[in-house]
Amino acid sequence: MDVDIVCVGFGPAIGGFLTTLSKQILKEDGTPAVESAAAPGMPPQVVCYERADDIGFGVSGVVTPARSIKASFPDLDLAQIPMSAPVTSEKVAYLLDPIGASRRSAALRIADGLLQAFRWALPVRHQAFELPWVPKFLRKHDGLVLSIGQFMQWVGAQAMNSGAVQVWPGTPVASPLVEDGKVVGVRLIDQGTDKLGAPAAGFMPGMDIRAALTVVGDGPVGTIGRQLDECFGLPEGNRQHDWAVGMKMVVDLPAQSALEPGAVFHTFGYPEPEIFGFMYVHPGRIASLGIFVPSWFDNPVRTAYRYLQHWMMHPYLWRFLEGGTLRSWGAKTLQESGRRGEPRLAGDGFARVGEGSGSTNVLTGSGVDEAWATGALLAEGVIELLKAGKPFTKANLEQAYVRRRRESWVDREGLVAERARDGFQRGVVTGLIGMGLTGLTRGRLNLRGRPMPPHRRVPTVEEYYAGRIPEREIARLREDCAVRAVSLHGALMDRAGWPAIPIDGKLLVSHQDALLMGGKVQAPSGYADHVVFLHPAVCQQCTVRICIDACSGQAITPGPDGVPAFDREKCVYCGACLWNCSQPRPGDPAKANIEFRAGAGGLHSAEN
Ligand SMILES: Cc1cc2nc3c(=O)[nH]c(=O)nc-3n(C[C@H](O)[C@H](O)[C@H](O)COP(=O)(O)OP(=O)(O)OC[C@H]3O[C@@H](n4cnc5c(N)ncnc54)[C@H](O)[C@@H]3O)c2cc1C
Ligand code: SF4
Ligand code: SF4
Numbered sequence: 001m002d003v004d005i006v007c008v009g010f011g012p013a014i015g016g017f018l019t020t021l022s023k024q025i026l027k028e029d030g031t032p033a034v035e036s037a038a039a040p041g042m043p044p045q046v047v048c049y050e051r052a053d054d055i056g057f058g059v060s061g062v063v064t065p066a067r068s069i070k071a072s073f074p075d076l077d078l079a080q081i082p083m084s085a086p087v088t089s090e091k092v093a094y095l096l097d098p099i100g101a102s103r104r105s106a107a108l109r110i111a112d113g114l115l116q117a118f119r120w121a122l123p124v125r126h127q128a129f130e131l132p133w134v135p136k137f138l139r140k141h142d143g144l145v146l147s148i149g150q151f152m153q154w155v156g157a158q159a160m161n162s163g164a165v166q167v168w169p170g171t172p173v174a175s176p177l178v179e180d181g182k183v184v185g186v187r188l189i190d191q192g193t194d195k196l197g198a199p200a201a202g203f204m205p206g207m208d209i210r211a212a213l214t215v216v217g218d219g220p221v222g223t224i225g226r227q228l229d230e231c232f233g234l235p236e237g238n239r240q241h242d243w244a245v246g247m248k249m250v251v252d253l254p255a256q257s258a259l260e261p262g263a264v265f266h267t268f269g270y271p272e273p274e275i276f277g278f279m280y281v282h283p284g285r286i287a288s289l290g291i292f293v294p295s296w297f298d299n300p301v302r303t304a305y306r307y308l309q310h311w312m313m314h315p316y317l318w319r320f321l322e323g324g325t326l327r328s329w330g331a332k333t334l335q336e337s338g339r340r341g342e343p344r345l346a347g348d349g350f351a352r353v354g355e356g357s358g359s360t361n362v363l364t365g366s367g368v369d370e371a372w373a374t375g376a377l378l379a380e381g382v383i384e385l386l387k388a389g390k391p392f393t394k395a396n397l398e399q400a401y402v403r404r405r406r407e408s409w410v411d412r413e414g415l416v417a418e419r420a421r422d423g424f425q426r427g428v429v430t431g432l433i434g435m436g437l438t439g440l441t442r443g444r445l446n447l448r449g450r451p452m453p454p455h456r457r458v459p460t461v462e463e464y465y466a467g468r469i470p471e472r473e474i475a476r477l478r479e480d481c482a483v484r485a486v487s488l489h490g491a492l493m494d495r496a497g498w499p500a501i502p503i504d505g506k507l508l509v510s511h512q513d514a515l516l517m518g519g520k521v522q523a524p525s526g527y528a529d530h531v532v533f534l535h536p537a538v539c540q541q542c543t544v545r546i547c548i549d550a551c552s553g554q555a556i557t558p559g560p561d562g563v564p565a566f567d568r569e570k571c572v573y574c575g576a577c578l579w580n581c582s583q584p585r586p587g588d589p590a591k592a593n594i595e596f597r598a599g600a601g602g603l604h605s606a607e608n
Pocket of ligand 3: 531550551552553555570571572573574576578
């Protein structure tokens with residue numbers, strides 16, 4: 001099939017692209033403002049393919065300054081977007097450890113002791129120190145609390161109602177089509193295959209979609225973006241070693257909840273000092289809440305799910321949540337290298353937008369506004385080229401898009417943020433000081449630190465728990481977990497002093513129930529596995545099997561012959577396994593031993 005523009009992924013970045021484009025390729029009377037080359041006489045044919053089974057089945061916080069979104073919709077009426085509210089209050093709190101199980105450095109223990117000793121004079125309540133003011137660089141004043149799912153469904157309806165663009169969910173893109181160094185479109189995924197991708201009953205090879213311009217906005221673990229990186233390489237000096245696993249719940253707050261819509265809470269310090277948390281309140285007594293487990297958290301057995309539950313039960317949050325009910329659950333990773341992880345933004349026949357293009361601001365923790373803005377900037381450049389009748393060559397896209405991006409606030413603020421998190425490589429306290437320094441000096445002063453890939457930084461279980469759990473006991477727990485085919489993480493947390501979660505079947509549910517009730521995770525049959533353990537021998541010798549413990553959906557389990565097993569029906573497509581894998585790929589140590597391919601299914605919820 002031939003079109004003019006093909007887009008990969010329908011997140012905020014492509015939302016910004018299609019919204020801006022659709023307002024300009026048709027005149028007010030519906031006639032084309034510019035003509036299609038693929039279908040002469042018609043407006044440009046613009047098609048977007050989204051992997052998830054429906055529009056808006058994504059995961060995000062989300063509180064956003066929404067500058068670019070408001071610019072795209074000057075008459076934005078929040079009443080049209082379910083679960084949206086203007087930000088009404090913002091709080092940042094340092095959570096003390098009420099249980100005594102988290103692994104805190106000596107510096108943090110001293111700080112905790114001082115806070116406890118002077119709590120009569122300080123704003124220390126509910127085992128938390130509420131910062132008396134929110135630093136300017138973190139403020140989302142004038143911003144919006146949204147559900148990314150509800151917002152994207154609304155955006156999708158606006159774009160498609162314009163008649164100018166088409167969005168096809170449930171259609172994963174398998175690969176870019178590259179000919180003579182030029183991207184000429186995409187190939188969709190094969191259907192009717194077995195787990196390994198071999199043709200089976202009802203086989204249908206993926207269709208080729210040829211286009212003058214391919215716009216890639218496939219997010220932090222997008223396979224198309226990564227294939228382009230393999231083909232064209234990253235710009236000199238850029239690398240993508242910083243990431244976080246985000247896991248969240250959407251909760252019906254208890255009937256007596258007095259939380260105002262638009263209330264925003266950010267936390268740090270607990271359940272482990274490295275883990276950040278958020279809670280945003282929507283209208284209708286609904287809240288979005290969750291945690292980020294960052295790449296510099298060195299625990300080799302880390303399951304975000306149990307940490308999420310302990311975080312929710314902290315007295316500072318539990319006073320709002322107790323008696324609530326789970327509505328939805330989900331997980332997704334974030335590419336947190338920011339501008340330093342920027343790939344090639346444009347080449348012959350293609351352009352990159354959104355988080356996968358390094359737009360996320362790692363100082364302000366803002367990704368949606370930036371992603372949207374990059375899409376809108378590209379659309380302006382594309383309109384300029386279409387009107388001038390110029391082809392989508394690298395040089396023309398550099399001039400029309402990359403130049404706009406370099407002159408935009410996204411780039412300016414991205415540069416300020418570039419080194420904001422480096423200090424975390426040397427510890428949480430150094431990291432927090434470094435972030436504050438970067439924020440307060442607008443990037444002029446930063447603390448140094450060198451982000452490293454997991455295989456260079458993740459310690460063994462024995463090293464991580466040294467001094468807390470004797471090695472022979474770890475060996476016993478490991479054997480026991482292997483016999484029961486369960487991950488080691490739960491057993492180690494129990495042993496480290498974390499209490500059992502009092503499952504209530506309503507809000508505190510088992511991990512499997514979160515998948516079924518909250519994520520409503522599904523996987524249509526007839527597709528190949530998208531998580532592939534590339535070199536089985538490497539897995540067999542791997543002693544830090546972080547892929548199993550870190551899996552957000554319990555989709556990776558100990559398998560036969562020492563190679564993990566993957567169950568597509570539980571996979572939420574979060575990408576945590578790809579980022580976390582503890583072993584380098586033979587012959588290409590910059591990459592891990594897991595390959596993450598295009599896949600169907602995943603979460604079935606548009607509330608996250
Ligand atoms: C838990 C969590 C909380 C967050 N909180 C906030 C917040 O409060 N504020 C904020 O500003 N940001 C937040 N973020 C970050 C924000 O969500 C991202 O920066 C933003 O969504 C990036 O938008 P994007 O369009 O670039 O990518 P994405 O939103 O990731 O969209 C990419 C789309 O591409 C699709 N796709 C991928 N591969 C393919 C393929 N092969 N074929 C077809 N489609 C494909 C995906 O399914 C997805 O829909 C949060 C993220 C997480 C995970
Ligand atoms: S996928 Fe990576 S972390 Fe998992 S067993 Fe294989 S090498 Fe180890
Ligand atoms: S297997 Fe799926 S659910 Fe598990 S970590 Fe990987 S992408 Fe996430």
